Amino acid sequence: MTAITYRTADVDGFKIFYREAGSAGAPKLLLLHGFPSAGHMFRDLIPLLADRFHIVAPDLPGFGKSDLPGRGLTFDRIAETIDRFTEIVGFDRYAVYVFDYGAPTGFRLAVRHPERITAIISQNGNAYEEGLSEGWNPIRAYWQDASPANREALRAFLQPEATAWQYTHGVPDPTRVSPDGYALDSFYLARPGADAVQLDLFGDYKSNIALYPTFQAYFRTHKPPFLAVWGRNDPFFLPPGAEAFKRDIPNAVVRFFDTGHFALETHADEIAAAIREFLPG
Structure with missing residues (x-):
């Protein structure tokens, strides 16, 4: 098994924690996590791919062990920081694996630097209106009326039971989901100031939907x-x-698994096999 190392990069004074594995000369693969997780969501996937790829999995700004910024964090700022991070760690051309919040981050990087992207793997990383469920309705209400009451209502998404639900909902056998992942997420969400940052990002998520036509134009x-x-x-x-995605990229490969939002918790082996089949090593 290839060893995983745990490092911190100084991105213009902002600390980004990241996991790294694989040979520096191998094809590069950037792993971008989502809410409310961190790079640890890839803890099962990285060992399954590290023999073939040079892997880097950063904790996004405001998440995990990366620096927690003050109020006003946006997805544009997250993408700018991760873009600079890729340059610092020498990721000049790379495939990107995106999940949840990692998708609008990674898609921004692709739009900005299409020549750097060798492939995209999207695990429940959305770029189309039809992909949004009614589960977004409370957040949509905040977009339409950024009142204190609508903002406070979103604190329910930050509670430990809500995080556990995100991990287990839609999983046929919840006993296959380790509690370690959602327990660690809840620990990070409980840091002083983390709640305000996450509520700000709920509000700014509308900027991602506004960019869907831009992302789709990039795909086409x-x-x-x-x-x-x-x-x-x-x-x-x-x-x-x-x-x-097949509407804009006819040759896109789409694979479904009988699981929920955090598919890697139950199907890391199957997803790794799909990636190995999809990407030349």
Whole structure:
């Protein structure tokens, strides 16, 4: 097994924690996590791919062990920081694996630097309106009326029981989901100031939807090799969102698994096999 190392990069004074594995000369693979997780969501996947790829999995700004910024964090700022991070760690050309919040981050990088992207793997990482479920309704209400009451209502998404539900909903056998992942997420969410940062990002998520036409234009123009590996029972991002990628990238490969939002918790082996089949090593 290839060893995983745990490092911190100084990105213009902002600390980004990341996991790294694989040979520096191997094809590069950037792993971008989502809410409310961190790079630890890839703890099972990395060992299954590290023999073939040079892997880097950063904790996004405000998540995990990366620095927690003050108020006003946006997805544009997250993407700018991760873009600079890739340059610092020498990721000049790379495939990107995106999940949840990692998708609008990674898609921004692809739009900005299409020449750097060798392939995209989307695990429940959405870019189409039809992929959004009714589970977004409380957050949509905040977009339409950023009142204190609507903001406070979203604190329910930050509670430990809500995080555990995200991990287990749609999983046929919840005993296959380790509690370690959602317990660690809850620990990070309980840090002083983390709640305000996350509520700000709920509000800014509308900026991602506004960019859907831009992302889709990138897909149509550049047609990157594209693999969607999707938990079909995801309560937030629906299967039509996965199928929609084929509208803009006809050769996209779409694979569904009988699991929920955090598909790697139950199907890391299957997803790793799909990636190995999809990406030349």
